[in-house]
Amino acid sequence: MSIKTKLVLSNIAMCIIPLALCIVTLLGLDSVYTKKLHTYYNIEDRRKRALINPYMEIKSINLRQLSELESKAEAIPDNFQDGEFLKSVNAALLEKNSYIVVEKNNKVIFNGSKEDNKDIINKLDDYNYNYNADRPQFSKIENNSDDSETMVRQIRFAFSDGGSGIIFLVIDTSKLSELSKEFIISIVIAIIAIVSLTSALITFLVSRSILIPLTQLKIGTEKIKDGDLSFEVKAESRDEIGELCNAFDDMRKRLKESVELQLQYEDNRKELISNISHDLKTPITSIKGYVEGIKDGVADTPEKMEKYVNTIYNKAQSMNYLIEELLTYSKLDLKKLPFYFIDIDFVSYMDDLMEEVKFDVEKNNIEFHYDNSIKGKAIVRIDVQNINRVITNIVSNSIKYMDKEHGKILVEMLSSNEDIIVGIKDNGMGISKEALLHVFDRFYREDFSRNTSKGGSGLGLAICKKIIEEHGGKIWAKSQKGNGTEIWFSIKLKS
Ligand SMILES: Nc1ncnc2c1ncn2[C@@H]1O[C@H](COP(=O)(O)OP(=O)(O)OP(=O)(O)O)[C@@H](O)[C@H]1O
Ligand SMILES: [Mg+2]
Structure with missing residues (x-):
């Protein structure tokens, strides 16, 4: 309400x-x-x-008493000279706060009042003059002796001896x-x-x-x-105040989320710095070691010297790779990496790209298959260079983490109503269930020591995810430890 x-x-x-x-x-x-x-x-x-x-x-x-008195006076008027009769009549009236005063020939012959009522008796005559036989009325008598209020009404009759009689009914x-x-x-x-x-x-x-x-x-x-921000404001009613409570609680929830996000960002930032320093420190330490070796004259033969210099070069190269990957990721994260979207037929784009990929894969003694189930054209809006980067990143993982003698990589392409879906499958070492949840996180490597030997930075799939998301698509992974991995991504078809 x-x-x-x-x-x-x-x-x-x-x-x-x-x-x-x-x-x-x-x-x-x-x-x-x-x-x-x-x-x-x-x-x-x-x-x-x-x-x-x-x-x-x-x-x-007391109107009834009045009419009873009237009929009694009419029937046997002389009764009103009889003291006993009058007393008994008066006794009944006294119970109802009234009494009678009877006059014969203008002289009081009976006064039924229990108290001194001289004042009233004196005034009764005045009311006699005002008596109207046709319209008998109650009249008020001022009783000066006390504060009581009195009303009086009279009945006129004649005694049998011709004397005039008046019965005053006095009511307190x-x-x-x-x-x-x-x-x-x-x-x-x-x-x-x-x-x-x-x-x-x-x-x-x-x-x-x-x-x-x-x-x-x-x-x-x-x-x-x-x-x-951990409390809750519950709306008890559905009125405007209830709406205000709901809005307030929504605001609190949002605030809580943003504070938590802020804290998470803070944690991520710390983790990022620690990861970067660690990943940069490893090659730097070995470069330092080899340079010291050269300085100390350990590389005393031209062969040794060449080996040392080559190692230093490779370490510098891997540092350069890491820094470039880092730079790309941070640009993507800050949304500062420029995207040049163009409309393109994804089928012919993939046909061309797969030629190059096939060459690279087969160079590593791995069997390569490309399976396209899309008939005709499939127009999409993509940044070609970045999608290239996604596919090469995924394929290079399949090559890098291939542990089978007869390695196989299969690229599949299909389409749904709205999307193009690309899957890169391999029969490599696979990823464990727990690791699968994190492979798209930055710096995530399933087995740190093992992967360092393979020269990974843990940024490849994180970069792929960012790029695909910039295209409005999705990326996901399926894998079975020991059996192989499938990385799938989707891109919206242009309608
Ligand atoms: N095809 C695959 N087979 C097995 N493990 C994989 C595969 N692809 C990814 N992984 C696992 O997922 C982790 C994250 O992959 P990602 O590409 O992000 O990092 P990386 O390959 O270690 O480093 P980078 O790609 O930056 O050189 C890898 O370290 C590896 O453990
Ligand atoms: Mg990789």
């Missing part, structure tokens, strides 16, 4: 989740407060809930406002808590999915700064 989608979803969640939680909490609180409301008052309509402004409930509070509504305040405060606290907690939680979850990988990246950069 992308960060953008994540942010959009978290914003939606930040709206929807608190809203849903608020509704659920509101309904919960409502049922709690409705229950409380019902224990304090007699609510006519039991479905009415605290959620609806509790003050509105006043109209329905302070519990109602207390509950409503409590309810509103609870709602406000609940909403604040829900909104802040959900937004904190969602922010934490979203930021965690961003901050954790960022911290990982920061630690990664610190490690790279300290040269440690």
Whole structure:
């Protein structure tokens, strides 16, 4: 999920989740407060809930008691002069935070209040004037003696003796406002808590999915700064941060590879210097020995002198060969050896070259065969001199490492869809499995002491590999120790 989608979803969640939680909490609180409301008052309509402004409930509070009183007053009005009857009626009302005051001919004959309610009694007459028989209403009475809130409603009737009677139903509504305040405060606290907690939680979850990988990246950069490239940064998500982690880890891998390559180059350089010094030191030491011999007068006969001079010449020659090979290799390595590519028919090129090779091979008493299975022309783009060098290098190895009495060299040429493939096979001493892995490495010689006698530098096949690679081709070797060697290379056909 992308960060953008994540942010959009978290914003939606930040709206929807608190809203849903608020509704659920509101309904919960409502049922709690409705229950409380019902224990304090007699609510006519039991479905009415605290959620609806509790003050509105006043109209329905103790309405049933009111109508019961009305019908009782209508049925036997004189009961409202009977102290016992009034007490029992009042007792039931007291349980629901209300009581009655009965007046006969504007004089209080019963006051059901448990507490001192002089103030209310004094004010009841005022409400008498405001009484509207058609629309009887609850009226509020300011009770100055305490902080309680009181509502009153009256029922008018006539006693049997013609005296006018009024029943005042007085309800203490302070519990109602207390509950409503409590309810509103609870709602406000609940909403604040829900909104802040959900937004904190969602922010934490979203930021965690961003901050954790960022911290990982920061630690990664610190490690790279300290040269440690062996750690791994794993992408935990598929968003932009995950992509950044992957890119960072790719960068780390590349950096590690390039550092390792650098180290390998460094090792190679050291090995190269050591190989060159060794290969140059050997002929120099013998030249020095022979020159000292001449100086000391050891070569006292013309024959000896000639032998000494010839040896010195041969050693100088092999040094010259080594230096030239080295120079070629280093030019190839630095890509400074110029290549002159031309389009040529490889079949006629090989036919000509094989004539020369046949002559050289047969000079060494080795049987030579050339087998071309390509019909017609095969146009390739090659540097003729360098391909010459490749083939002569390989053939000269076959001659050099020939240990059989009836030596044979076979050059095969075939073509695939895209390439020309040339194989140079011999029945010489062969190469061991382990050595076969390294024959294209520079300075590699299978048996160092044996090959030194054959005058190799170990650069021949390394040079061949570089040249073939410059042509976009491949070179490989097959060999069996004691049975012979095959060196194959391919060159792209020009389409
Ligand atoms: N035809 C072959 N038969 C047996 N061994 C071979 C053959 N060709 C190559 N090798 C082995 O592979 C090694 C590397 O060959 P490469 O041509 O690179 O070096 P070299 O012949 O020793 O020296 P250079 O070619 O520079 O004079 C040789 O030293 C030899 O051990
Ligand atoms: Mg060689």
